[in-house]
Amino acid sequence: MRNWALEWSWQLRATRLKSSEFFVVKKYCHEHNCDTTHRNANHRQATAKLLGSFYCNNYGEKKVGLKPKQIMELARKDHGVYIPYKKAWRAKEEGQNLVRGTAEDSYLHLAKWLYMAREKNPGTVAYLELDPMKNFKYVFISFGQSIRGFSLMRRVIAVDGTFLKGKYKGTLLAATAQDGDYHLYPIAFAIVDSENDIAWNWFFRCLLTIIPDAPDLVFVSDRASFIEKAISELYPASHQGICNFHLKNNIKLKFKSKSFLPLVESAANAFTFHEFEGAFRDI
Known part of the structure; x- marks a missing residue:
């Protein structure tokens, strides 16, 4: 010792x-x-768990908290100990786990959290799906406030997905609207394994329980095949549009030129069918 x-x-x-x-x-x-720069950095007592307990308070309400290099510097200043970057990284994870809990704990308590979300937010709709081994598969949630407020929004819903960076990866799917001041209005969220036909179909089946199909409803997306397929099957009366940002990126990639973009912008921003026809004719 x-x-x-x-x-x-x-x-x-x-x-x-x-x-x-x-x-x-x-x-x-x-x-x-002796000079501290010549001492062995492999200090057995300066474990990642111990260092994490020292600096865990930095991961409370802060979104990011201390970075590994900052932990390395604090360990040197506070205790005269030089630790390698990998140990500092593990200390960061230990500190986060002490304050926020582990990913395993979060999944374990997910059913309880959804129950309390429904209890504290009347009208909230949540679905949790498990695989045959009773492990987490999908989760969907739409808060009651969002569901009630959608009646005051434009009948245009943007849907998209993005990858998650956590320990178990996965994909976050979201449906949002836009209010009268052009601010984003969240409607529903889901965590699935990836963007695929089955996951998007499950997401829209859940969404259908809170927003019924209607001819005045418009979905905007990047027009990925699995999104288009799910909407056509579950929202046949609605209309589909493509996100202007994704459309312009697709045009740049396909035609290797930006000369079309002003014309596409004019067509996308047209308020009447006559204006759109003129812009489309020029394209």
Whole structure:
């Protein structure tokens, strides 16, 4: 066992006796003045778990908290210990887990969380689907406030997905609208394994329980095949549009030119069919 005082002013090495609570001092150095840059960085007592407990308060309400290099610097300043980057990274994860809990805990308590979400937010709709092994598969949630407020929004819903960076990856699907001040209005969210036919079909089946199919309803997306297929099957009376941003990116990739973009912009921003026809004729 090793123990060093702050600033490395002294050193004590002791060994615990077998079947006893006593220790025998093997080495004691009352002055320890060697340059800290030459000391071994592999300090067994400076474990990632211990360092995480030291700096876990930095991961409370802060979105990011300390980065590994900042932990390395704090360990050097506070304790005179040089730790490698990998250990600092593990210390960051330990600190986050102590404050926020582990990913496994979050999935374990997901059913309880959804129950409380429904209890505290009247009208909330949530679905949790498990695989045959009773493990997490999909989750969908739309808060009651969002469902009631959609009646005041434009009947245009944008749907899209994005990958997650957590330990278990996955994909976040979302449906949003736009209010009268052009602000995004969240409607529903889902976490699935990936963007595929089955996942998007499940998402729209859940969405159908809160927003019924109607001829005045418009969905805007990147027109991926699995989104188009799910909407055509579950919302046959609605209309489909493509996101202007994705459309312009597709045009740039396909035609290797930006000369079409002003014309496409004019067509996308047309308020009457006559204006759109003129812009489309020019294209």
